[in-house]
Amino acid sequence: LLSFSLLSFTPLSLSLSLSVSLSLSLSLSLSLSLSFSLSVSFCLSLSLSFCLSLSLSLFLSPLSFCLSLFLSLSHYPSLSIPLCLSLCFFLTLPLSLSLFPFLSHAECIYRKRLSIDGRQLNLELYDPCSQACEGKSTLTDQIHWADGFVVVYDISDRSSFIKAKAIVHLIRELNLGVAKRDADTLVFLVGNKQDLCHVREVSREEGQRLAAESQTQFYELSAAEHYQEVVLMFSKMVHNASLGGKAKERRRRPSGSKSMAKLINNVFGKRRKSV
Numbered sequence: 184l185l186s187f188s189l190l191s192f193t194p195l196s197l198s199l200s201l202s203v204s205l206s207l208s209l210s211l212s213l214s215l216s217l218s219f220s221l222s223v224s225f226c227l228s229l230s231l232s233f234c235l236s237l238s239l240s241l242f243l244s245p246l247s248f249c250l251s252l253f254l255s256l257s258h259y260p261s262l263s264i265p266l267c268l269s270l271c272f273f274l275t276l277p278l279s280l281s282l283f284p285f286l287s288h289a290e291c292i293y294r295k296r297l298s299i300d301g302r303q304l305n306l307e308l309y310d311p312c313s314q315a316c317e318g319k320s321t322l323t324d325q326i327h328w329a330d331g332f333v334v335v336y337d338i339s340d341r342s343s344f345i346k347a348k349a350i351v352h353l354i355r356e357l358n359l360g361v362a363k364r365d366a367d368t369l370v371f372l373v374g375n376k377q378d379l380c381h382v383r384e385v386s387r388e389e390g391q392r393l394a395a396e397s398q399t400q401f402y403e404l405s406a407a408e409h410y411q412e413v414v415l416m417f418s419k420m421v422h423n424a425s426l427g428g429k430a431k432e433r434r435r436r437p438s439g440s441k442s443m444a445k446l447i448n449n450v451f452g453k454r455r456k457s458v
């Protein structure tokens with residue numbers, strides 16, 4: 184940057200220094216966000232983001248050229264470099280951070296179509312933020328929406344167990360009137376990271392006690408080492424939720440135009456259900 188600036192304050196040298204500084208600040212902020220959000224090593228994320236920022240700098244150079252032309256034509260060319268550098272850094276940091284909202288601490292909805300007991304189901308799996316996320320829907324909204332719940336804590340992290348306890352109680356409170364009877368089959372409490380039992384902070388008995396108190400089913404497993412247990416647990420949840428859905432349908436008998444619509448749908452359409 185210094186060599187570029189020393190040449191002269193021509194638009195070309197300024198635009199070069201600007202695009203390099205833009206790509207550098209972008210790569211730095213990208214690598215910071217990558218290493219924080221993905222827990223990727225800083226060196227790896229730095230090299231990845233540096234490659235990306237080099238290619239980006241090709242697109243940025245016309246922009247920086249125009250900006251530097253404007254600044255060097257103005258009365259204060261000496262101010263252009265520090266001004267642009269600080270502008271670049273502060274503008275690219277939020278931009279690059281906003282590129283990765285989905286990597287961590289973000290909520291997601293996964294969708295999958297599957298067939299259970301000959302019935303077609305559209306499964307929607309909502310994974311909420313573990314941290315408080317601004318502008319995102321609250322857990323309470325989602326609790327009203329869902330047919331089943333899998334509340335996961337980390338057996339090597341007591342704070343996650345305390346959060347799980349609060350969530351289980353919230354689910355029980357909000358669903359008390361609706362599905363008290365089904366709660367034990369539709370709420371699963373899962374202690375994950377069983378492979379880390381040497382650094383365990385939450386005993387199996389504590390998990391079992393909470394599950395018994397809140398009438399939920401209890402599992403302790405390791406998603407990292409035995410993914411089959413996770414598959415089994417989710418299959419059981421989907422199965423229970425689809426049975427629960429049947430029970431709910433039986434309880435809430437539609438009448439009038441609704442039952443006519445249901446009849447038409449049963450005769451002419453393939454019934455699907457969202458879980």
Ligand SMILES: Nc1nc2c(ncn2[C@@H]2O[C@H](COP(=O)(O)OP(=O)(O)OP(=O)(O)O)[C@@H](O)[C@H]2O)c(=O)[nH]1
Nearest residue numbers: 287288289312313375376377378379405406407408
């Ligand atoms: N040792 C071990 N690590 C695991 C296991 N399951 C997940 N992890 C690790 O725990 C970390 C967090 O996992 P995530 O799936 O991102 O957890 P999360 O609760 O969805 O995190 P947020 O994105 O903050 O909501 C990752 O580094 C995983 O590799 C497990 O069974 N054993």
